[in-house]
Amino acid sequence: MNAPGPVIRNPVRPAFDKASRDDTVIVSIGPSHPATHGTIQIFAELDGERILRADVHCGYLHRGFEKECEDHTWHNLIPYVDRLNYCSPLINDFAYCEAVEKLMGIEITRRAVVLRTLLSEYSRLCDHITCIAASLMELGAMTAFLYLVMIRDYMYEHIADLTGARVTHSYGRIGGLARDLPEGWLKRLEEILVQSDDFLGRVHGLVDRNRIFIDRLRDVGVISQSDALSYGYTGPILRSTGLPVDLRKDTPYLAYAELDFEVPVGIKGDNYDRYYVRMCEIDESIHMIRQCVDLLEPGPLNVDDRRCVFPEKTRVYDEIESLINHFKIVMEGPRVPAGEVYSAHEGPNGELGFYLVSTGGGTPWKVHCRAPSFVHMGGAHRMLEGGQLADLVPTFGMINMIGGECDR
Amino acid sequence: MNGRVIPIEVAGGGGKSAAFEYLTTRKDELVGWARKFSIFPYPFVTACCAMEFMAVSSSPYDTDRFGAALPRFSPRQADLLMVVGTVTHKQAPILLKVWEQMCEPKWVMAFGVCATSGGFYQNYAAVPGIDRIVPVDVYIPGCPPRPETVIDGIMQLQDKIARSQHLIVNDRF
């Protein structure tokens, strides 16, 4: 066969390389493993089937997001932002755009506010559906997976009608949105919501009271409320422990103050609660989307601010001022006043924050993303330790680690 | 027993036997036909493209129709390595290890532009294309590619499998 190649170093070093007892064994799980979503490696010390210690490594998808941002203008880095949490790119877009708008002191138009709220909830719906579909598939519930992927695909095609891309939309713009709704979009939206209600009802029927499902999820991967707070948990995991912390309710942004919705919480902080919190949030999202459709009024989509909003295409072709304006925004980027801002939205997994530092130029000095998945990985060992090896699969599925966001 | 050794002319060897060449051509066609419809993919899933991989492998698009259905999560059982998403320098040793563990014959698909060339991640962290690490048979463009593009890629790979030589008869017979 081939001559032995050069020695390839192991990319990570486990926290423990010796077993604590002579009847235990240390195994490495992942990163290329279906349960770890391809980007997480777990070193686990096993006593039979029980995990005694776990050491969670991430970083296998670290693709230099922050370094790339420092090399692009404020506008041009929006596609990178999209690829952080690729299950719900629109929420990333809007959180980032809002942070920049805060720095520039821009108040976006009413239509953009409502549309962003609507699309955030639509994106959250997609994300929760993906999370639940994947976790159920990992537990062997193939039918539920196919139902949910089916409905998610309707949504992808529907969002693609609006944004032009199925998964990574790059739809947010500083000062507004890329384009307005196409003809008939809201009608199709209502059709999809009705269908998703139907499909989700079937999933509820299939798994909610299913003995196997309950046995695999109930009292598995438990985290206490104090642990969850100490480890910086936010989003559905913190809410599953019974604490109703939701930025949409606590410090409302966009149009959330006008919407009627509940913050579902769990009781025990186990995997079943996380599943149920997500399912309830799906219902709340659908409810909110319908309210947003009612709130939607005709009006301008983008603010009239030549510092950041592109001039209309016809004017770019007709007049030299607009052409120069367009050129300046694309090539040099919008001039964002010097300063720092931290702006957080409630992402599907928790608090999604952007910490931006500007020095007044067209490119950011620093773009830091406070990614919920990454922080969740810091405390994941608390959920795994003491559990069975097989419980790793549902626990990990219900944390909903998203590689792009975790490793950035 | 002192049996007579019948010399076998190998295709591509010195003197060619027309009959044998006919046999091996038809054999390649037969084996290629069989192989191209029984692709067992190993999804080396890392990033955003996984969302499209989920879509393409399940209900709406369904690669099952093309004989590339059953994802095998053991490299030993797979013959198509689908690299779905960005491969970073940290991930590269794992990719190489998985590829080395796969049995021949094996093919590699670069799913999406990050696997193809690094895409718009041209920095210290990302590998600029997995062909720096492992040989690639089919590249699928797109960020992420639409399911139709993926299916087209699978069909092109099937063509490639059908057209290539399948060394069952070799110089050791």
Place this chain on the structure above:
Amino acid sequence: MTTYGADILDRVKERFGQAGAPVEHAILVLAFAPGEIGAAARALRDEFGFELLLDVTAVDWPDRDPRFDVVWHFYATRNRVRVRVKTAVALSDPVVPSLTALYGSAAIMERECHDMYGIGFEGNADLRPILLYEGFVGHPLRKDYPKRQEQPLVPYREEAKP
């Protein structure tokens, strides 16, 4: 923009004797010397209910001395207020106290900050690479690290070289 819990923020300012501390985009910004961080974080958590440590990161200012700003973000879930704590450290001694004793989440975020900027966290014994890998030389988010300087673990295939 609504600033929640303005009275709490006033009490925080008073407690730390930083009456002039600015509130930027609804976040109170407190500046401390590196040595005071541990005590300040303890006071924030125990006296004012900032039970979530959201984020640890740094900002690199290559032309400034001290060169790095280390930045923490805290959130109080009950009062819904946010605080940003900043400190400046020099390149010669980029060490700040670790908050791992107070917050579990500090461990992984401090590892990231150490990876990216080379900031040391005194009291955090486990600063192994988390986003980078063993053997990576340098700190990529420092401004003097070239963006495209790769450090491959696997040698590139001969035929693939451009």
